[in-house]
Ligand SMILES: Nc1ncnc2c1ncn2[C@@H]1O[C@H](COP(=O)(O)OP(=O)(O)O)[C@@H](O)[C@H]1O
């Protein structure tokens with residue numbers, strides 16, 4: 109059975125409750141923000157920093173005024189180097205426009221895009237989440253997650269990606285630090301390098317990935333490294349890397365870029381992670397193909413493989429004997 113977005117499995121809740129640090133130890137230059145944005149959002153503290161932005165917890169004074177017991181929001185702004193781009197606001201707006209098209213319990217819920225009149229800083233307000241990101245979780249599981257926990261993460265994550273792709277939204281920066289295990293379920297977030305599928309949302313500004321070198325090369329598909337456009341197949345490669353890492357604790361290609369790993373023919377020696385059930389391996393291996401043409405699986409295909417019940421012991425022995 110596929111877990112629904114609103115009902116995290118007990119394995120997932122256990123993981124989300126595990127200790128975590130809220131702020132990654134990166135050294136991006138975070139912009140000074142006014143303490144009060146739009147005379148409404150009172151910044152309380154930094155929640156996290158990524159390659160492009162910083163996320164703060166803030167109190168929404170308007171909601172507070174009307175007695176909302178939970179008047180908190182998370183606020184994302186761009187880091188100093190990006191905030192200085194002439195089209196910085198458009199960059200953040202694109203993230204807002206793409207993410208708000210997606211209605212799924214495992215995709216971050218955004219509230220609004222706004223510009224503070226005083227500082228001219230653009231920002232997004234969204235649901236504040238508490239819980240470890242997948243990279244923080246992986247630090248606690250250096251040998252990968254046991255199958256029930258792995259499955260309880262893989263299913264909602266793949267459901268979120270299926271929803272995005274079906275709505276014509278490409279994520280463009282899938283990696284463990286862009287997924288949070290909140291106590292009420294997993295959330296995929298940070299569509300900051302996302303793009304609409306060709307022909308959709310044509311009026312949005314098209315931002316060049318080459319210019320915004322904020323993505324993580326070891327999750328980038330070979331064709332992206334070769335300068336080709338983002339596609340759902342490139343998201344699938346990145347998703348394959350995440351699922352492999354969750355299963356084994358290791359990046360499938362020793363943290364090399366797809367380009368380096370291809371030269372070293374690392375796909376020939378790629379092993380099934382010990383904890384991954386055999387029935388999921390063909391799908392995962394396909395997702396990790398270097399050549400886009402060989403990567404013949406979509407998010408729904410991966411989801412089907414991970415959602416399928418594990419064959420019983422008798423069936424597993426039979427498969428091994430007859431293989
Ligand atoms: N809604 C949220 N609630 C709590 N923390 C968040 C939220 N969104 C992001 N974060 C934290 O902030 C970090 C940076 O956010 P992200 O959107 O990934 O920025 P970037 O585009 O710079 O990578 C995340 O890795 C996470 O730790």
Ligand SMILES: [Mg+2]
Nearest residue numbers: 158159286298
């Ligand atoms: Mg990020």
